[in-house]
Amino acid sequence: xxxxxxxxxxxxxxxxxxxxxxxxxxxxxxxxxxxxxxxxxxxxxxxxxxxxxxxxxxxxxxxxxxxxxxxxxxxxxxxxxxxxxxxxxxxxxxxxxxxxxxxxxxxxxxxxxxxxxx
Amino acid sequence: xxxxxxxxxxxxxxxxxxxxxxxxxxxxxxxxxxxxxxxxxxxxxxxxxxxxxxxxxxxxxxxxxxxxxxxxxxxxxxxxxxxxxxxxxxxxxxxxxxxxxxxxxxxxxxxxxxxxxxxxxxxxxxxxxxxxxxxxxxxxxxxxxxxxxxxxxxxxxxxxxxxxxxxxxxxxxxxxxxxxxxxxxxxxxxxxxxxxxxxxxxxxxxxxxxxxxxxxxxxxxxxxxxxxxxxxxxxxxxxxxxxxxxxxxxxxxxxxxxxxxxxxxxxxxxxxxxxx
Numbered sequence: 001x002x003x004x005x006x007x008x009x010x011x012x013x014x015x016x017x018x019x020x021x022x023x024x025x026x027x028x029x030x031x032x033x034x035x036x037x038x039x040x041x042x043x044x045x046x047x048x049x050x051x052x053x054x055x056x057x058x059x060x061x062x063x064x065x066x067x068x069x070x071x072x073x074x075x076x077x078x079x080x081x082x083x084x085x086x087x088x089x090x091x092x093x094x095x096x097x098x099x100x101x102x103x104x105x106x107x108x109x110x111x112x113x114x115x116x117x118x
Numbered sequence: 119x120x121x122x123x124x125x126x127x128x129x130x131x132x133x134x135x136x137x138x139x140x141x142x143x144x145x146x147x148x149x150x151x152x153x154x155x156x157x158x159x160x161x162x163x164x165x166x167x168x169x170x171x172x173x174x175x176x177x178x179x180x181x182x183x184x185x186x187x188x189x190x191x192x193x194x195x196x197x198x199x200x201x202x203x204x205x206x207x208x209x210x211x212x213x214x215x216x217x218x219x220x221x222x223x224x225x226x227x228x229x230x231x232x233x234x235x236x237x238x239x240x241x242x243x244x245x246x247x248x249x250x251x252x253x254x255x256x257x258x259x260x261x262x263x264x265x266x267x268x269x270x271x272x273x274x275x276x277x278x279x280x281x282x283x284x285x286x287x288x289x290x291x292x293x294x295x296x297x298x299x300x301x302x303x304x305x306x307x308x309x310x311x312x313x314x315x316x317x318x319x320x321x322x323x324x325x326x327x328x329x330x331x332x333x334x335x336x337x338x339x340x341x342x343x344x345x346x347x348x349x350x351x352x353x354x355x356x357x358x359x360x361x362x363x364x365x366x367x368x369x370x371x372x373x374x375x376x377x378x379x380x381x382x383x384x385x386x387x388x389x390x391x392x393x394x
Contacts, residue, residue: 001204062204066169069198076282080344099286106287109201110244113221116205 002061003111007104012052014100017093018071019048021078044071051104065108072101122233123154124363128162128197128273128306130336131178137167139358140337142377144182146360149379151187154362156232159188162306162333163197163243163273165209170200172208179212183336193228194218195239197273197306206243225252227259233365236266242274242305246290253290260298267389268300269365275305275332277321279350281341282308292319296328299390301370304361306334309341311361311374312353313383321348326390331372333361352383 007015022045029038047067051058060068075098082091125147131140151157165183166174175184183189194217200209205221212218219226224241238259246252260268276288285307295303296319311334316327335358342355359376367389374383 062202066202069202080283083345102285102287105198105201106243106245109205110250112201112205113224113244114205116207117220117222 001112001115002059003108003115004057005060005104005107005111006056007051007054007058008056011100011104012054014097015048015068015104016052018075018097018101019045019052021075021094022048022071025074040070041074043067044074047071060104060108062112065105068101069105072098072105075101120232120234120366122230122235122365123150123157124160124237124269124365125150125157126160126162126271126304126331126361126363127333127336127359129164129309129334129338130161130183131165132167132174132338133178136339137178137337138339139335139377140178141182143336143358143360144185144188146375146377146379147183147188150360150362150375151191157191159192160271160304161192161194161213162271162304162336163195164199164306164334164338165194165197167199167338169202170197170206170209171203172211175208175212184212192217193237193239195272196224196241196243198243201243223251223255225255227263229263230365234266234367235365236263236268238268238270240270240272240291242272242285242288242291246287248290250290253294256291256294260294264298265392267365267367267370268295268298269302269304269363270295270300271304273305274307275330276303277314277330277347277349278308278332279312279343279345279347279353280308280310280332280334280355281344283344284347289319292328299326299392300328301387301389302363303328303330305330305332306336308332309334309338310343310353310355311335311357311359311383313351313372313374313385314347315349315351316387317349323349329387331361333374335359354382357382
């Protein structure tokens with residue numbers, strides 16, 4: 001289900017940063033031979049790049065919404081790792097980005113609920 | 119004394135490799151119901167992995183938690199995996215409007231007349247801020263049931279020491295519930311058990327605050343501790359099990375029971391004081 005969502009500047013910024021980390025993750029995973037996971041992270045990065053490059057309105061479908069959510073889960077692991085290593089600033093930045101990605105997910109879910117019932 | 123027993127758990131069913139505990143927790147629920155025939159079940163979301171599709175509810179939820187003896191007494195809230203099917207359409211169809219709400223109005227409340235409590239199911243997977251229809255509905259629902267003890271449940275916990283950690287969004291629920299002196303907030307999402315001390319929305323301990331439980335121990339692979347969280351009073355990351363709550367007009371008792379019928383955590387508390 002493709003829906004047009006309003007994406008704030010903060011959310012586009014978070015998508016841009018999250019895409020950078022997903023690309024780095026994909027590159028590293030490819031180097032160590034985990035191709036399926038590398039492809040998945042590259043897919044999340046592509047979706048995030050597309051949202052980041054959009055204007056205020058962006059078409060997002062169900063798979064794209066799941067990509068955003070999955071990227072958020074991967075970032076939770078990065079955040080936890082940085083936090084455990086006492087690299088607090090990076091962990092805090094990523095936490096804020098996760099929250100913005102979740103905002104997009106919640107907005108999609110709300111709109112989808114209205115759409116399936118209308 | 120009039121009592122109502124609730125059996126609460128989330129994150130249950132899916133492929134056996136990744137959901138090894140689902141059949142055992144469903145069997146545990148049956149044993150608890152044999153002891154407490156009037157018990158109600160609260161399904162705390164992410165009931166059928168991985169995308170909450172109709173075939174996943176049919177193939178994974180129905181054989182265990184979806185059998186008539188359990189499903190017929192289940193009230194639910196949706197989880198993030200349920201929303202991987204657009205609008206969580208399969209979830210709403212499976213449980214029906216009275217036990218889940220609808221895709222557009224995905225929250226509801228249920229009186230518990232035996233115990234004199236009020237139970238509220240909320241949706242943490244959609245917008246929930248100050249201007250959202252959900253929060254406006256919650257304010258009206260609470261205002262209409264003032265002076266009753268309150269239990270609310272939704273999927274994504276406000277605070278957590280396990281996977282996913284804290285979620286800021288449910289603070290809107292917390293603010294409204296705390297203002298009405300709610301007693302209990304139940305959640306899943308993180309695959310462990312955790313009990314918090316009663317606290318305010320700003321994490322200041324308050325004996326008349328809200329006590330949060332995380333019960334993501336319904337069957338999905340368990341997850342470990344990721345941080346220490348203020349006011350976390352007890353947590354287990356290694357057991358599948360169910361939270362049994364016994365409510366009565368003046369108080370409540372909690373018991374976390376594992377799939378070997380062991381009482382792992384137990385306590386009792388009076389309801390919060392309210393003005394007349």
